[in-house]
């Protein structure tokens with residue numbers, strides 16, 4: 279179900295993009311999209327409304343709400359016995375990500391690519407609009423990564439070296455788990 283709505287290759291994508299384009303033409307339309315998306319994702323996924331959704335990279339767990347350091351390429355190195363360094367009473371979300379991926383034979387995904395930093399300009403906007411209108415890190419990731427890469431090399435340029443499963447992942451988006 280997720281792939282049907284959040285994959286550029288989906289047969290629904292032209293219509294979804296057209297709907298998002300119409301909503302995006304007015305502030306009211308953009309607000310409406312956020313007000314539809316936000317409660318659903320808060321309820322289902324503890325979403326924080328960052329507008330640049332990264333859950334598809336974390337086995338549908340949220341780095342913004344569940345990692346104390348909001349890390350998109352974890353773990354931070356401080357976790358101990360599966361617990362968070364900052365809040366030891368909580369599980370480290372990256373241990374949970376690893377376990378979820380390992381359960382379906384995809385633990386290696388964690389070592390095969392980088393996730394671009396989120397675009398803070400999108401904070402508290404609809405990540406659904408941002409995905410379909412190509413504004414989030416999945417469409418602009420290389421540009422975002424270049425701004426913070428001192429060597430001038432963008433890790434996303436190596437995407438052709440990724441296994442096919444990760445290449446497809448880099449073009450999908452998180453919005454729900456179903």
Ligand code: SF4
Pocket residue numbers: 344345346347348349352353354355356357358361362363364365369370371372373
């Ligand atoms: S231990 Fe895990 S959950 Fe805690 S800050 Fe580090 S990566 Fe995030």
